[in-house]
Structures are given as C-alpha cells and as structure tokens.
Amino acid sequence: MRKNRPKNLDLATVKFPITATASILHRVSGIIVFIALAIFLSLLSCSLSSQPDFYRVVGYFDNFLIEFVMWGCLTGLAYHAVFGVRHMIQDLGFWEEMDTASLSAKVGFIVTAVLSLLAGVLVW
Helix, strand or coil: CCCCCCCCCCHHHCCCCHHHHHHHHHHHHHHHHHHHHHHHHHHHHHHHHCHHHHHHHHHHCCCHHHHHHHHHHHHHHHHHHHHHHHHHHHHCCCCCCHHHHHHHHHHHHHHHHHHHHHHHHHHC
C-alpha cells in the first residue's frame, strides 16, 4: 500500500517548535559542557603546579579569543543547568502540555540570556 503524502526533504524549511529547539540545544550544550570540563581541568591543573605556571594561566586571559571561549563555556554551562532543571521539572509531571512547555522554554531562554550577560561581565 503506497501512501501519497507530500514529502519535504529540505530541512532548511522545517520549522521546529520552541520546545524541540530547546531540547536539541540542551543536548548541544551538554557536549559544550563536556569539552569545557576538559579545558577547565587542564587550566586548573596547570595553575596549581607552580607559581610561574599560575601567572602563565592568568596571562592567557589577556587574549580576547581565550576570553570568548571561556564566555562560551560558561554560557553553555548556564544553558545546560537551566534547561536541565526544566527537564527535571517536566519529569515530575509538570509543564508537559504544549502551552506550559513553550512558556517554560521561553523563560529558560530569558534566564540563560541574563546568565550569559553576567558571565560576560565576569569574564571581561
């Protein structure tokens, strides 16, 4: 039995709901946090090995690219934490309807934007 339904193979035209976007970005931020953990631990290890190494690590933060990477890591961590809490609340049975899930995703994006701005102030 053949189904004659339209097929849209152009992924650029697919419009995801905000809840799907939030979920996909939560997975991406998990990868960012995993990579950031390696960066943070290597910087910590280097800074604790000796006093000259500590000053070398402090000197890294004079570079804009390093500061930008640190800001990106902190933003990814903030996003993952905010939406992780949102997912745990949904696991408890709340915010499962589409309207409340969409509202919680929008609030999560706003909270993450505020935390990202605060991380930018902290880094720069």
